[in-house]
Amino acid sequence: MNITMLNQEALGVPRPEFPHPHWQRAEWFNLNGSWSFRFDPKNEGVQNDWSVNGEVPFDSDIQVPFSWTSPLSGIGKDVKGIGWYRRTVAWHPATSGSRMFIRFGAVDYSCDVWINGRHAGSHQGGYGSFEFDVTSFWQMEGNNTIVVRAEDQDHNYQARGKQGYGEIRGIWQPVWLEARPQTYIREAKFRTYIDGRIEVTATIKAEQEGKAELTFDFAGASILHAIPVELLAGENEVNTSFIVNDPRLWSPETPHLYEGALKLGGSFGLDQVSTYFGIREIGTAAFGDRGYRWITLNGKPVYLNGTLDQSYHKTGYFTYPSDEEMHDEIYLMKRLGLNFVRIHIKPEEPRKLYWADKLGILVMEDMPCFWGNPDEQARQAYEQEALEVIERDYNHPSIFSWVMFNETWGLKTDPKEAGVTGDIQRQSSYLPETQEWVREKYRWAKRIDPTRIIEDNSPCNYDHVESDINTWHFYINGYDQVRAHLDEVVSKTYPGSSFNCIGGNVQSDAPLMNSECGNVWGIENGAGDSDLAWHYRYMMNEFRKHDKLCGFVFTEFRDVTNEFNGYYRLDGTGKDFGYEAFVPGMSIADLHTPDFIVLDAPPCQTVSVRGQVVVPMLRSSFSDRYHGQKLKVKWELWHDQLGVRTVEDSGVIQLDWEDYGVVPLSSLTLTMPDRDAVAVLAVSLVNEEGEAITRNFTTFDVRSGETGGYKTDVEVIQIPVGSYAEQTFEHQWTSIQGAKVSGAGKGSLIYDITLPGLTEKTAIHDIEILFEAGAKRVLARNTEGSIDTDMGIGAMHGADAKVEYNPNTYYMTDEEKHPSRLNVLIDGESIGSFVLPDDPADSRGVLSWHYQPVANKLDEAGSYGYLCKLSVPVQLTARLNRSRTFRLELQAEEGGVALYGRNAGRYPLDLSIRYNG
Incomplete structure (x- = not known):
């Protein structure tokens, strides 16, 4: 860390670290922080010389580098148009005779810069980095005034990506000054090979001709390569190569970076750039006798477990408030x-790409898309911006793929403007000439970067033209539906197939991969804010069942403003998937292991007591770590007998773990428990040291058919939760086909209980009350009614999801709790109470998921409660022996209550009175 950064950090300057750590010089000055600012709604600033006239008032302060729409900017207004920035700076480099540059991480959309009243340059494009040489304008002694005019009009030809969550406007990435010698290294591209060969193409900008030496000094001088260079005035291209002995390869598991510097020395002085490279090769290859390819990393298959990242922050929008938060992402x-992660419809900030390089995660980076017609103006703007992105991010080892377009955005022509009418044109306006332009851009990207996988278009409309990977999107809910869809896609994927292609194009043997999936849009009106753990587990099983499939992208990493299907909340707090309740130690990471055990079964099946079930199993291996070893599958069939974990059966299967791909294993034949239960088949793949490699499970609703729906060893009266005598809540409702009863706020559910008469049972001794209950998080739809909202394309532009009114919303378990107290009274006399911690919803709500009547509508899906047991005091028991009737009151204090019956929640249990005589 240099002195400049330390000083600015102490002063509270936002984002004080060097913005581009993959290309860093020692002499620089961070221009982040407070600038003067004003809007220019009438576009009068240029005509009235705002760039020169320091007397013109800039009436606001803005915090750079945050978009003027974002809260962190201090402006917080979503105003499209023109904004002017001004700042006065006194800084000069320590080395005299240096050239001075002003550098911008990104400005949306067009930008003009003046230094001391003189125009330094213009730039167009909202995502690329750019710089201006300001040496002749800069005063080394005294103050310098920097003025920036940024204009963002949301033109149809602009590459805007998916900004609806929070608009990018104006300066939105860091700004800094940088000093260089008169002759300097403008850029260098590293191409690495796993045998240790490193090829470099460097561009040197020379003030005049002369001799120089270019040195590559990495890994503490253990890699040292120097070459003489004869320079001509202007730009010089230098090609060289060197060998790294015993190379340490970069991968997500071992993200080794060779850090060091490029040094250019000569009569002009020394230019030194700190940089790094990672040695890795990305490719595709067929293995064995397969007629299709897999994606490879360093020559070996890699299964890509990925997520879609909108890279959105609540306060900074698309600019992270700090480097620490990018690291934490x-x-x-x-x-x-x-x-791996797919950065969605935008290139990522270089600082975050640095942490992807450093910590080890593969990146699929999208080009930003425009929303208008693919006319000549849009094409030119797009091509310029795509080139800037690829050139800037070329050296990041984490990036393995460029995605040129997403879901045909910007590729469809308005039928009226195309001059074509009729049904065919209305159905598809992705015109043949546009398809050929996309093919051209795919091939263009391959020419300028042959080291990576290129995708023409990440499609939701089955409209590939030509691509290195064959991906597709789907948003489907329901096990049967997901299973059928994946089976269909896999069966239609083969060389020569026209499936997933447009315009007479056909598939090659390119790898098959999903590039967007999830249940947020697979549900009518959107999923609201609901559990995704249940859907996620069976979807992972279906993916890993298919040998052709080599990865997926789950939508999405974090919740955003109107999509609540993230692994994490928008603020980074966690969600609880609940898998550890089924297999001890299991987490969501068990579903992402390279070596995986597939349970080819529904997430839950209805089975009779003592019934037999066959569960097919498969092994999926995309790593050679355990090849040639003997592994074990340990399995256990168990159920929760009202708080007591009971194992029905267990076993061990010995495996010779060999080769890549998906291979069937022996099926398991299971005999179910002899009582109503949610039975769980839990499996663990274990290595020779006894360590779990991966875990998985599936469940069964075991039914006895007994009256009341629950078979037990003791005498019991079971009352359906909906059979209350009266209730006193202001708002009360049932859900999950009547199997769940809820009340909002303070109130009671009252049940009339009749015990066996004296002729049936002369004496009743111990009485126990059991039920499953949760606190009730009251939503707006519970008290005001639900609202069906058709998000449509508005969802892409940040439309309000009306989440609390969404009929599908039932908040997934997370770190926020909503406790309430539930008092239990018999004939008005309190016998105890329970503090219910929350109203959870996750994979533990097996029955609430299993009895959802429709796959694409959610009725408090996944919700469940806590097992409540309470013994009736002896004095009351004596009294009840006389009357044999009583009123059971479940009285909720503020917050409300939810009661779960036999076909809802976690336990196959109605409200139960257990007794013995």
Whole structure:
């Protein structure tokens, strides 16, 4: 860390670290922080010389580098148009005779810069980095005035990506000054090979001709390569190569970076740039006799467990408030067991890419898309911006793929403007000439970067033209539906197939991979804010069942403003998937292991007591770590007998773990418990040291058919939760087909209980009351009614999801709790109470998921409660022996209550009175 950064950090300057750590010089000055600012709604600033006239008032202060729409900017207004920035700076480099540059991480959309009243340059494009040489304008002694005019009009030709969550406007990435010698290294591209060969193409900008020496000094001088260079005035291209002995390869598991510097020395002095490279090769290859390819990393298959990242922050929007938060983003991905991320419809900030390089996660980086017609103006703007992105981010070892377009955004022509009418044109306006332009951009990207996988278009409309990977999107809910869809896609994927292609194009043997999936849009009106753990587990099983499939992208990493399907909340707090309740030690990371055990079964099946079930199993291996070893599958069939974990059966299967791909294993034949239960088949793949490699499970609703729906060893009266005598809540409702009863706020549910008469049971001794209950998080739809909202394309532009009114909303378990107290009274006399911690919803709500009547509508899906047991005091028992009737009151204090019956929640249990005589 240099002195400049330390000083600015002490002063509270936002983002004080060097913005581009992959290309860093020692002499620089951070221009982040407070600038004067004003809007220019009438576009009068240029005509009235705002760039020169220091007397013109800039009436606001703005915090750079935050978009003027964002809260952190201090402006916080979503105003499209023109904004002017001004700042006075006194700084000069320590080395005299240096050239001075002003550098911008990104400005949206067009930008003009003046230094001391003189125009330094213009730039167009909202995502690329750019710089201006300001040497001739800069005063080394005294103050310098920097003025920036940024204009963002949301033109149809602009590459805007998916900004609806919070608009990018004006300066939105860091700004800094940088000093260089008169002759300097403008850029260098590293191409690495796993045998240790490093090829470099460097561009040197020379003030005049002369001799120089270019040195590559990495890994503490253990890698030292120097070459003489004959320079001509202007730009010089230098090509060289060197060997790294015993190379340490970069991968998500071992993200080794060779850090060091490029040094250019000569009569002009020394230019030194700190940089790094990682040695890795990305490719595709067929293995064995397969007629299709897999994606490879360093020559070996890699299964890509990925997520879609909108890279959105609540206060900074698309600009992270701190470097620490970018670091933590990558950590939070790796914590889930993910090994790659797709940055959605935008290139990522270089600082975050640095942490992807450093911590180890593969990156699929999208080009930003425009929303208008693909006319000549849009094409030119797009091409310029795509080139800037690829050139800037070329050296990041984490990036393995460029995605040129997303979901045909910007590729469809308005039928009226195309001059074509009729049904065919209305159905598809992705015109043949546009398809050929996309093919051209795919091939263009391959020419300028042959080291990576290129995708023409990440499609939701089955409209590939030509691509290195064959991906597709789906948003489907329901086990049967997901299973059928994946089976269909896999069966239609083969060389020569026209499936997932447009315009007469056909598939090659390119790898098959999903590039967007999830249940947020697979549900009518959107999923609101609901549990995704249940859906996620069976979807992972279905993916890993198919040998052709080599990865997925789950939508999405974090919740955003109107999509609540993230692994994490928008603020980074966690969600509880509940898998550890089924298999001890299991987390979501167990679903992302390279070596995986597939349970080819529904997430839950209805089975009779003592019934037999066959569960097919498969092994999926995309790592050679355990090849040639003897592994074990340990399995256990168990159920929760009202708080007591009871194992029905267990066993061990010995495996010779060999080769890549998906292979069937022996099926398990299971005999179910002899009582109503939620039975769980839990499996663990274990290595020779006894360590769990991966865990998985599936469940069964075991039914006895007994009256009241629950078979037990003791005498019991079971009352359906909906059979209350009266209730006193202001708002009360049932859900999950009547199997769940809820009341909002303070109130009671009252049940009339009749015990066996004296002729049936002369004496009743111990009485126990059992039920499953949760606190009730009251939503707006519970008290005001639900609202069906058709998000449509508005969802892409940040439309309000009306989440509390969404009929599908039932908040997934997370770190926020909503406790309430539930008092239990018999004939008005309190016998105890329970503090219910929350109203959870996750994979533990097996029955609430299993009895959802429709796959694409959610009725408090996944919700469940806590097992409540309470013994009736002896004095009351004596009295009840006389009357044999009583009123059971479940009285909720503020917050409300939810009661779960036999076909809802976690336990197959109605409200139960257990007794013995």
